[in-house]
Amino acid sequence: MRLSVRLLAFAIAMLLAALPATAVQPKGSAAWTTDGWASYDGILYSGPGTNYRVTGKVVAGVRIRVDRCSGLWCEIRAGRAHGWFPLYDISFGQHPGGWFMSPRVPG
DSSP states (O other), X not given: OHHHHHHHHHHHHHHHHHTGGGSOOOOSTTSSXXXXXXXXXXXXXXXXXXXXXXXXXXXXXXXXEEEEEETTEEEEEETTEEEEEEXXXXXXXXXXXXXXXXXXXXX
16 A cells, blocks of 8 residues: 555656646747856857857856857857857856856866
């Protein structure tokens, strides 16, 4: 009897864990965006890497809008500036230098 109750509880837990994955996601440019902070001064590029042309600069402490990420790069907007910025230079915490700030990685 106890085993069947545990199995039922496990099945319900797995079903509840899978529900968010089945939710309908919005389409278009607003499908995935989040706010963050530029943890360090940096350069924006037209693509995900330093081999793309420079499109602007971001200063540390500026609030940014993250549109999407690819590998170790994220496409961001900071005021009028738009481009790709290193993921490890972005803080997704409450403020710049917050709990979720990654350490500076030489790259």
